[in-house]
Amino acid sequence: MASHESTYQPTSRLSKWLDERLPVQRLMHGQFVDFPTPRNINYLWTTGGLLTFFLAIQIATGIVLAMHYTPTAAEAFNSVEHIRRDINYGWLLRNLHAVGASMFFLAVYLHIARGLYYGSYKTPREVLWILGVIILLLMMATAFMGYSLPWGQMSFWAVTVITNLFSSLDSIIPGLGTKIVQWLWGGYSVSGTTLTRFFSLHYLLPFVIAGVVGLHIWALHKVGQNNPTGLDIKTASDTVPMAPYAVMKDLFALSVFGLLFAWFVFFAPDYLGHSDNYIEANPLSTPPHIVPEWYFLPYYAILRAIPNKLLGVIAMFSSIILLCFVPWLDTSRVRSAKYRPIYKWFFFLFIISVIALGYLGSKPPEGAYVLWARLFAAYYFLHLLVVLPIVGVLETPSKLPHSITESVLGKGGGAAPLKAAAAPERR
Amino acid sequence: MVKMGGAGLALAALGVAAAAWAGPVLAQEHGGTQVARQPWTFSGLFGEFNNNQLQRGFRVYTEICSRCHSLNRIYFRNLADPDGPAFPVDGVKSLAATHQVEDGPDDNGKMFKRPGTLTDAIPSPYKNDKEARAAHNGALPPDLSLIVRARSVENDAPFYLVPYTMVRDVLSGYQESGADYLYAYLTGFQEPPKGFKLGDFMQYNRVFPGHQTAMPPPFAGGDGVVKYDDGTPATVDNYARDVTAFLAWAADPRLEDRKRLGLLVMIYLIITAVLLGFAKRRIWREVH
Numbered sequence: 058m059a060s061h062e063s064t065y066q067p068t069s070r071l072s073k074w075l076d077e078r079l080p081v082q083r084l085m086h087g088q089f090v091d092f093p094t095p096r097n098i099n100y101l102w103t104t105g106g107l108l109t110f111f112l113a114i115q116i117a118t119g120i121v122l123a124m125h126y127t128p129t130a131a132e133a134f135n136s137v138e139h140i141r142r143d144i145n146y147g148w149l150l151r152n153l154h155a156v157g158a159s160m161f162f163l164a165v166y167l168h169i170a171r172g173l174y175y176g177s178y179k180t181p182r183e184v185l186w187i188l189g190v191i192i193l194l195l196m197m198a199t200a201f202m203g204y205s206l207p208w209g210q211m212s213f214w215a216v217t218v219i220t221n222l223f224s225s226l227d228s229i230i231p232g233l234g235t236k237i238v239q240w241l242w243g244g245y246s247v248s249g250t251t252l253t254r255f256f257s258l259h260y261l262l263p264f265v266i267a268g269v270v271g272l273h274i275w276a277l278h279k280v281g282q283n284n285p286t287g288l289d290i291k292t293a294s295d296t297v298p299m300a301p302y303a304v305m306k307d308l309f310a311l312s313v314f315g316l317l318f319a320w321f322v323f324f325a326p327d328y329l330g331h332s333d334n335y336i337e338a339n340p341l342s343t344p345p346h347i348v349p350e351w352y353f354l355p356y357y358a359i360l361r362a363i364p365n366k367l368l369g370v371i372a373m374f375s376s377i378i379l380l381c382f383v384p385w386l387d388t389s390r391v392r393s394a395k396y397r398p399i400y401k402w403f404f405f406l407f408i409i410s411v412i413a414l415g416y417l418g419s420k421p422p423e424g425a426y427v428l429w430a431r432l433f434a435a436y437y438f439l440h441l442l443v444v445l446p447i448v449g450v451l452e453t454p455s456k457l458p459h460s461i462t463e464s465v466l467g468k469g470g471g472a473a474p475l476k477a478a479a480a481p482e483r484r
Numbered sequence: 485m486v487k488m489g490g491a492g493l494a495l496a497a498l499g500v501a502a503a504a505w506a507g508p509v510l511a512q513e514h515g516g517t518q519v520a521r522q523p524w525t526f527s528g529l530f531g532e533f534n535n536n537q538l539q540r541g542f543r544v545y546t547e548i549c550s551r552c553h554s555l556n557r558i559y560f561r562n563l564a565d566p567d568g569p570a571f572p573v574d575g576v577k578s579l580a581a582t583h584q585v586e587d588g589p590d591d592n593g594k595m596f597k598r599p600g601t602l603t604d605a606i607p608s609p610y611k612n613d614k615e616a617r618a619a620h621n622g623a624l625p626p627d628l629s630l631i632v633r634a635r636s637v638e639n640d641a642p643f644y645l646v647p648y649t650m651v652r653d654v655l656s657g658y659q660e661s662g663a664d665y666l667y668a669y670l671t672g673f674q675e676p677p678k679g680f681k682l683g684d685f686m687q688y689n690r691v692f693p694g695h696q697t698a699m700p701p702p703f704a705g706g707d708g709v710v711k712y713d714d715g716t717p718a719t720v721d722n723y724a725r726d727v728t729a730f731l732a733w734a735a736d737p738r739l740e741d742r743k744r745l746g747l748l749v750m751i752y753l754i755i756t757a758v759l760l761g762f763a764k765r766r767i768w769r770e771v772h
Contacts, residue, residue, distance in 0.1 A: 096771055138557055138630070141738065148738040149745070301767050309764045312757035319753055323746025324529060324657035327633060332662060335634035335735070345693070416643060465772050 063087025093296035095284035101171040103310030128256035130249030133208035162352035176392030177283040185276040209334030225367040287392025295461035354418030362430040388449030538569035541730025554608035557629035567740040623698035670724035673701035
């Protein structure tokens, strides 16, 4: 699987027997126990572990919720209330699943921002990065369909608005968009048919995500992890084994992130949602403002910033698709923005733009909000399409350390033998 | 250099800020700053419902609201919930029995009436929505089971204050904006300002979006219209508070379970985080 050989030693006769027939323990040991991890990775590198945890939480709670949920227009809303009121710990499962989705996105955005800052997309990690963008898209599709399931007012109208985006294709080939929308809906309007198919897909996609996550980890372990210096691993002293070092750090980060997760689950479960979703879906009554969940707000702001519907839809989708091309748009020789004195500031402007777009997406599309949304949306694309290629060429990177070890221990420190790192398992 | 660099830290902070956008910014356009936050017994980390208040609120609901509004998701058995109104079971049984409930079909295929039991839902004032609309000039009195969670107050803070209000509301576990709104609405009926044109059969309300509501002022009879027997002053203000608390429970009957378990989980996670933090420091000590 990876460039690194597992040091697995079977200890019992059974494990030796199994190792000769199916070396799964050897594989796991090589990938998740003695896998060499850069010794300088910071806490942003724990987001990968967090994401795996949240995928597992979402699948586990989702499977149990599906046992009690009824995916029909007449009963969906009632069955969610039934889960919250009558099922033992149903309120807990429901909160874990709903808040879990938000935490999943929080972690994935931190994960992506880290990749962008430290240049984790640069060669040889292009495929790893693109797989990540695919996971993001799958997560979005899953979350969008999952949000329709409670069948509240916001569920219904968010589905109506977003699926209707495809009708903008009518301006290219008349009738095409309408056909696609009707095909998605399974009828001439959003209905119970739409709900049932969204439920089916919402159950399917997480397993597809799990599969792509497998590929993502495979690609990661083939090329090795990036690190805050962006330097390649050169010597054994640049790394520590994954267990116990990275594992313990991940566990600590997980317990801290878990505090945030639990806080929302137990003390602010409605904070991340919309009160309109406690009103059952009503096709005859449109809410005054239709807004998506917070994690879609930046894209929603981009969509609305552009006066033409088709172009707005194209801009919204390309804001994510463009990320696939970042490995080639960035022309810098240096990976980490830590050593890129000019680019660093553009990067923070980019992050501020995304946050500002999130705020603007929650506001009605009128007056100054539209103007600012256009400005920030413009910078979003400018950053990816212009700043990344140009700054990479013009900028003189600051001086890089010679090795990962030097960045940790200072000059000359690389010579110091690392007992702990060299013999963590007393092999 | 295993600690997070300045850049990394800023990055993480920005991410968290981005995530916390959601709630108040999105909350529905009801009232805005005109809705004052009220002290509720069920707010905050240690909040719980006051049984007596819920019992009074149930009385207000029964004598006033239930003439027009249903409470479909509440069953008689729920009224005896110790985390809710905690009425004595026998009392609830006899209350349920005073209602005639349609059941059936029997062995002859006929529907029949029987006295209500604990497992029956609280009866609706109307057979269906059409009947309800016909009785109210076309307006539909909404079911009240979820009304407190289905309403919220818009956070209309200027953008530079939004991070502050977000953090404040998340840290204080502010979940009572629906209750605040409902109380403000119930006590918000007044004469329309000069020049305001009210539609036919409409009432002016201070906090209702657009200020025109089809609901007549519920406590027009004034203080004393509902009798209280636990010594609480029978005032319109208390009616509004008590019925709001009752409906807050109806909308979130597992609130006390949630907060109790939440405290245990937080304590467990804090201890775990501290232990794991020490373990991590110990393990990494020789590496950096």
